[in-house]
Amino acid sequence: MARYGIALISAIFLTVSLISATTWAFFGTSLRPLLANERQVRIFNVAMAVALVASLWPLVREMI
Numbered sequence: 001m002a003r004y005g006i007a008l009i010s011a012i013f014l015t016v017s018l019i020s021a022t023t024w025a026f027f028g029t030s031l032r033p034l035l036a037n038e039r040q041v042r043i044f045n046v047a048m049a050v051a052l053v054a055s056l057w058p059l060v061r062e063m064i
Helices: 002-035 038-063
Strands: none
Touching: 002 038
């Protein structure tokens, strides 16, 4: 019986990871035309860095 549970969980993880990878690939392909020059890439990188720091802020706030 435990083998079926492991197989089910494995199938769920596989499905979710394939959907996630496909979404990221589509997102990257869609952004390519928008990031045509150095300035746009720099703005995008700064925006992503700010988003990353903002997402970590609640964790940092709890640790202080």
